[in-house]
Amino acid sequence: MFMVTTNDLPGYRITQVLGEVMGLTVRSVNFGQGFTAGFRAMGGGEIPEYTQIMYESRNEVMNRMWGEAVQRGANAIVGMRFDTDSIGSFSEVCAYGTAVVVEPLAAQQASAPAPIG
Secondary structure, eight states: OEEOSSSSOTTEEEEEEEEEEEEEEEEOOOHHHHHHHHHHHHHOSOOHHHHHHHHHHHHHHHHHHHHHHHHHTOSEEEEEEEEEEEETTEEEEEEEEEEEEEEEHHHHHHHSOOOOO
């Protein structure tokens, strides 16, 4: 299965559009992570505790979106995007795209009748 940010898939033809799919999570850091991150923030630079939670969140929402696409019968997702926001001290991450069915162009050409002449 393919998941791409583009609206098409080179070498493939979209044969069915099954609709928008998404995955969503809202996360917070635990007390220890928040305490450590607070001290790191005073010094500036990257805060690994928050980087890790965002990385895990992105993977989780992609897996949820992928599962929804599979349930609909898709073999690809096109136009995939991330959206993030904060709700108080929580971070929200959403992945969304369009579930589609694609087939290789080579398979179409192989089954097409040969030109006469």
